[in-house]
Amino acid sequence: MSDAVDEIRAQWGRERPDLDTWPMGIVGRISRLSRLLDRELKEFFAGYGLEFWEFDVLATLRRAGGTKGLTAGDLNKAAMVTSGAITNRIDRLATKGLVERVPDPQDRRSIRVRLTDQGRAMVDEIVGPHVENEARLLASLGSEERDQLENTLRSVLESLGDKSLE
Numbered sequence: 001m002s003d004a005v006d007e008i009r010a011q012w013g014r015e016r017p018d019l020d021t022w023p024m025g026i027v028g029r030i031s032r033l034s035r036l037l038d039r040e041l042k043e044f045f046a047g048y049g050l051e052f053w054e055f056d057v058l059a060t061l062r063r064a065g066g067t068k069g070l071t072a073g074d075l076n077k078a079a080m081v082t083s084g085a086i087t088n089r090i091d092r093l094a095t096k097g098l099v100e101r102v103p104d105p106q107d108r109r110s111i112r113v114r115l116t117d118q119g120r121a122m123v124d125e126i127v128g129p130h131v132e133n134e135a136r137l138l139a140s141l142g143s144e145e146r147d148q149l150e151n152t153l154r155s156v157l158e159s160l161g162d163k164s165l166e
Contacts, residue, residue: 005029037137044133048126053079055126057089058098061115062123069102069114098122 005028009021041052048055060078064070070078076086090113093099098119104110115123141149157163 003029005032040133040137044130045126048122050122050126053089054093054096054098055123055130057086057093058115058119058123059127061099061113062120062127067114068105069112071104071110071112075113093119 005025008028009024012019012021012024038052045052045055050058056079057075060075061070064074072083072086072090075090076083079086079089081089090099090101094101097116099113100116101111101113104112138146
């Protein structure tokens with residue numbers, strides 16, 4: 001079995017046989033896989049009239065539970081984007097009627113973002129088919145391979161400091 005990354009490494013092997021390109025095999029595959037998954041997810045969410053990032057914000061609010069919502073800072077940490085980007089995302093979702101900004105009852109200087117009833121219903125409608133779609137994308141893996149891959153990726157993420165949503 002051979003893929004595009006094998007071809008890239010073979011080309012480097014011909015041009016620079018002094019290089020040990022094993023990292024390219026892993027990083028290259030993760031990068032290519034990320035792009036392929038992004039494309040598939042973009043297509044899936046387009047079927048619901050959403051961008052992937054929109055669902056990500058909505059799902060973050062939904063899984064946080066309760067009705068008090070999250071601060072823009074909390075959403076920013078979960079989304080790993082700039083504060084300007086999260087403000088833009090909140091604005092766009094508010095325009096669609098999926099989220100609303102409300103004053104924080106404990107801190108009048110702070111604003112919280114929470115799902116509207118429409119936003120909550122949309123997440124609840126989509127999350128099941130979304131998980132099924134992800135399972136479809138990973139259907140080539142057996143149970144043992146899934147566990148091994150999940151543990152390996154967790155190990156790499158932890159080693160790079162990605163240990164929590166904060």
